[in-house]
Amino acid sequence: MNAGFRADRFEYVISEGDTLARARRILSRFDLGGDLDVIRLGPNSSERDLESFAEVAIDGGVLPPPASVLSGEMRRGVFLVAKDKASGRAVSCAAAIENFHFSSRRADHAFWGMLSTLPEWRGRKIALILGAQAMVSFHEDYGISRFTTGVRAENGASMALCAKLDMLPGKWCTYVGMDPAQFSSAQVTK
């Protein structure tokens, strides 16, 4: 931090082994309801759709990746947005992305998370379903079934949601140093 960076700390939350089975069970038990559409971002996504993911993420205090990652140009990933059919407004987002080097001991894990639901849409299991869908799609496309994420210790809602997917905090945490000139907020996740 002597370099003038700001620090952020969050818990390292990791799949305990049953994650994919739980995600599939969630998708077979619950659905989003008829008023929402789910879109998956990709190379043909409009700029508006890429922006809508970023807007929902930022609304929840979660840092979205750049457009080159959201569109799949830079990394293998699954980026989902739930949209209100009536207004076309994006109301929730979730993602899974490759993030470990192939020689890492975590090479069989991917990052999962970036969950955010607009306040007026919370409590309908939207984040749980979208998060489960991101995991299942990532597994179907890239074969990975274990995930890690970062959650602030005091974020009880997120911790409870993660636990439903067998994602639990262990003995590790993550410290990030951020250049204040690049990041206006000292927070990567919630």
Ligand SMILES: CC(C)(COP(=O)(O)OP(=O)(O)OC[C@H]1O[C@@H](n2cnc3c(N)ncnc32)[C@H](O)[C@@H]1OP(=O)(O)O)[C@@H](O)C(=O)NCCC(=O)NCCS
């Ligand atoms: C966390 C967040 C994404 C949950 O969105 P949501 O769509 O309301 O969540 P769901 O309805 O799918 O909730 C699924 C489960 O998560 C847990 N949960 C969600 N909100 C909760 C709350 N306020 N308190 C405690 N548990 C909660 C519950 O276990 C819930 O299951 P239940 O409905 O059977 O009780 C939402 O509160 C949000 O956007 N928060 C700000 C951003 C954030 O913290 N993101 C996580 C970053 S790590």
